[in-house]
Amino acid sequence: MTSTNSQSGIDVISRKDDHDGAVDRGHGVIHLVPTEQDVELRQKAVKTKAAGVEAVLKSFQYGIGEAGLLRGTLPMLQLNQAQGFDCPGCAWPESDTHRSSFEFCENGAKAVAHESDKRRATAQFFRDHSISEMSRHSDYWLEQQGRLTEPMFLDEGASHYQPIRWEDAFQLIAEELNNLDSPDQAAFYTSGKATNEAAFAYQIFARGYGTNNLPDCSNMCHEASGRALTKMMGMGKGTVKLDDFEKAELVFVVGQNPGTNHPRQLSALQTSKRNGAKIISVNPLPEAGLMGFMNPQQVSGMLGISTQLTDLFLQVKINGDIPLFKGIIKQLVEWEDERGDVIDRQFTEEFTEGMADLLANVREASWDQIVSRSGIPKNQIVQAAKWASETSRIIVCWCLGVTQHRNGTQNVQELLNLLLIRGAIGKPGAGACCVRGHSNVQGDRTMGVWEKPPQSLLDQIEKVFGFHPPQERGFDSQRTAKAMHEGKVKVLVSLGGNFLLALPDTQFTAEAIQNTDLTVRIGTKLNRADLLTGRRSLILPCLGRTEADVRPAANGKPARPQFTSTENSMGVVQSSQGKFAPASKDLMNEVAILCKMAHAVLGDRTGIDWQAWADDYDQIREGIAAVIPGCENYNQLVRQKGGFYLPNGPRKRNFTTPSGKAVMTVNPIPKDEIKPGQFAMTTVRSHDQFNTTIYGLDDRYRGLYNVRQIVMMNEADIAEQGLKPEQAIDVESHFEGETRKVCGFRVVAYPIPRQCVAMYFPEANPLIPMNSTDEFSNCPSFKHTIVSVRASGTKH
Structure with a gap:
């Protein structure tokens, strides 16, 4: 299965009986997303708890x-x-x-x-399986082959990976990087699972090499959140602590499925509910975890007794968040105009600016347009506004359903407007809860992994380490893919992740990757990015979080266990130390891999003893303490039981915007671009999935089993399109005159609003245009793509 990409001159349709969409650049035919064949789809009722x-x-x-x-x-x-x-x-x-x-x-x-995993993908496995043969299998199959055990190398034109010594791998990377015409011909991608020590060493390595090309997974998920929070509050992070959920009286959960993606959040919501809070869920799909939660750490939960979490379910249309929250604010303003006790004037006058423009905008907004574009009846909007008017202990939680739109930054801004007019920032039980999806994606940014670093960071790096870091803005993830496609980036180093399937427009991204001279990926298991590579490719296997990282005794010194650290969604930094035997004696921690790589590439050019950093992570943490604000005495603080909180000004009503005040914003209702016969398509994750990693083939809470290439559609829309449930259909996306197409997906009836459909990520990625991004953050629009559908085999 592949996509059509008119921009690159490719017009390929997936079929079960040929290799259209597969690519062959000397390594054999590589399949981007194999079509599911002869697989039984099982469907059960959607669960409510x-x-x-x-x-x-x-x-x-x-x-x-x-x-x-x-x-x-x-x-x-x-x-x-x-x-x-x-x-x-x-x-x-x-x-x-x-x-x-x-x-x-x-x-x-x-x-x-x-x-x-007790299974191992050894050198013998790679001898037995060519990359072409592996690509015929699903991403789930690749994960099931087990842990990588030693470095592997794919030479130009070769069909199989071969073992390579660590020293030779580092030397190959050094030769490629040091022979480039410019450091900006390299890009250093980061997954959100990288630890703080790895992220800090990585960005110092990249900048010591001479580039700010530091794309990361945040570019594809919460970049819009960071942009909105920074503009309005001066800091790109949420403002709540976990104990605020105990004190909250109203919680909005917007564009989020915590039951699958953040299950421990359900315990916090249960605490809110039991303490008397009301919960409003906003989502195009009903999600089981937000309806009822059986806490598995309580007897009642184990007996099947659930806590009903959601008091009001607002089943918004895809990309209906701005009109919905504009409607809530409009109702609050109308009540304010009537009785003058709804807006927190003391807070807004002392701590905010821009309210006059916001009030004028919502007063002028049309209720008909608000209801039509949100898909929510006015009486339900009024109910949400009533609860918001009765308390300022309001938490708004959101995730990718809000951010991954062409207006993602403005979506987040409208949510924050509600908090600001109610004074629900910087007080117990209130604030913004940006729910990060990956374990250390927030820590990576704190540690300096950013293609657009602040000048203060660059100046401090120069002051501490003595080299002059590059000043020009680098490439984010989407711009890296485009630069590779244009031949401007020749080497891609990936610290974890799956660059191929994390990005939109899979065909375009595949071409971009294959246009490079070398791809390097550090990881624990195989993924499709190891099969569709540059001219040459390296797989560098690393330890997992669970595994002990011990430097052997040497020169009279005893064995020294190492630890790393991470930052969670609420700004707590804490240590992390694996205890279990590594999957292979040839594995290294990602921190050591990066430092040894930096030593091979840079030598002593930066004045950093990279080998010493590889042997003792305390030395890296000393660098963190000297460079990163709020991390002074890092080695001591991170060893505290439970870690420590990083500074968070907005949490104390200290807004570090240019004016020193929180900034209210005006956010227009997005235009309705859906034509008759078209649908707004959103991507979702299944219950047996984490980001691009597929753990299994079942989506238990949605009642969908054994198949991932499906389209969830309203039953009335299925009938109107002349289709039947489980029928094979083709899906075509539409964007600025371009079309992309996937074939052979199966349609299933699902409780989703009319003119909306849902498909799984990353199987639907070929439909999402590379250039369909948020104007302010450049975050791709995974959650809103215009599509049309036809029975397979009929003409579009």
């Missing part, structure tokens, strides 16, 4: 199945503990005062089992 005993059983079933009885269970007892290791899954925080003995969720258990 999440977790409970089934989640516990699934956690241990997955862990024992992949890692065995001991390795599949013992690491879970160390997961998210004060002296254990940080979950490699999401970034939801732990309590400051109490941690249970089972501080993990089903997805965390899957992430640990993914690392603890």
Whole structure:
């Protein structure tokens, strides 16, 4: 299955009986996304409650199945503990005062089992499987081959990876990088699972080499959140702490599916609910975890007794968030105009600016347009506004359903406007909760992984390390793909992740990657980015979070265990130390890999002893303390039980904007571009998935099993299109005269608004245009693509 990309002159349609869309650049035919063939789709009723005993059983079933009885269970007892290791899954925080003995969720258990896998992808595996043959299998199959055990090299024109010594791998990277015409012909991509020490060393390496080309996964997810928060509050992070959920009286959960993506958040929402808070869920799809939660750490939850979380479900149309929240604010302003007690005037006059323009905008807004574009009846909008008018202890949580739009930054800004007019910032039980998806994506940015670094960071790097870092803005993820496609970037180094499938427009991204001279990926398991590569490719296997990182005894010194650190969604930095035997004696921590790579490439050009950094992470942390604001005495603070909080000005009503005040914004209602017969398509993750990693083929809460190439559509729309449930259909996207197409997907009836459809990420990525991005953050629009559908085999 592939996409059409008229921009690059390619017009390819996926079929089951040929290789259209596969690519052959000397390594054999490589398939981008193999078509599911002869697979039975099973569908059950959509669930209305999440977790409970089934989640516990699934956690241990997955862990024992992949890692065995001991390795599949013992690491879970160390997961998210004060002296254990940080979950490699999401970034939801732990309590400051109490941690249970089972501080993990089903997805965390899957992430640990993914690392603890007893299976091995050894050199013999690569001898037995060409990259062409591997590409015929699904991404789930690739994950199931087990842990990588030693460095592997794919030479130009070769069909199989071969083992390579670490020293030779580093030397090859050094030769490629040092022979480029410009440092800006290289890009250094970062996954959100990289630790603080790895992220800091990585960005110092890249800048010491001479480039700010530091794309990262944040560019594709919460970049819009960071841009909105920085503009309006002076800091690109959320403002709440976990204990604010105990004090909140109203919680909005917007564009988010915590039951699948952040299950431990459900416990916080349950606490809010039991303390009397009301919860409003805003989403195009009903999500089980937001309807009912069976807490698996409580007897009632294990008995199947659930807490009803959602008091009001606002089933918004795709990209209907701005009109919805504009409607809520409009109703508040109308009440303010009537009785004068709704807007927190004391807060707004002392701490904000821009309110006059905001009030004028919402007064002029049309209720008919608000209702039509949001898809929410006015009486429900009024109900949400009534609850918001009755308290200022309001938390607004959001995730990618809000950010991954062409107006993603403005979506977030409208949510923040509601908090500001109610004075719901910088007080207990109130604030902005930007729910990060990957375990250390927020920490990566704190540590300086950013293609557009502030001048203060560059100046401090020069002051501390003595070299002059590059001043020009680098490439983000989308611009890196375009630069590779144009031949401007020749080497791509990936610290984890799956650059191929994390980006939109899979065909375009594939061509871009194959246009490079060298691709290097550091990771624990195979993914499709290891099969569709540059002219040459390296796989550098690393330790997982669960595994012990011990420097052997030498020169009279005893063996020295190393640890790393991470930052969660609420700005807490804490240590993480694996305890279990590595999957292979040839593995290194990602920190050591990067430092040894930097030593091979840079030598002593930066004045940094990279080998010393590789051997002792305390030395890296001394660098962090000297460069990163709020990290002074980092080595001491991170060793504290539970870690420490980074500074957060807006949490104390200290807004570091140019004016020193929080800035209200005017955000226009997006134009309705959906024509008759077209649909707004959003991508979603399944329950057996974390980002691009596929743990299994079931989406238990949505009642969909065994198949991922599906289109969820309203039953009335299916009938109106002359289709039948489970029928094979083709989907075509439309953007600025370009079309892209995938074929052979199956349509299923699902409770989603009319003229809206949902498809799985990354299978739907070929439909999403590379240039369809947010104006302000350049975040791709994974959550809003215009599509049309036809029965397979009929003409579009």
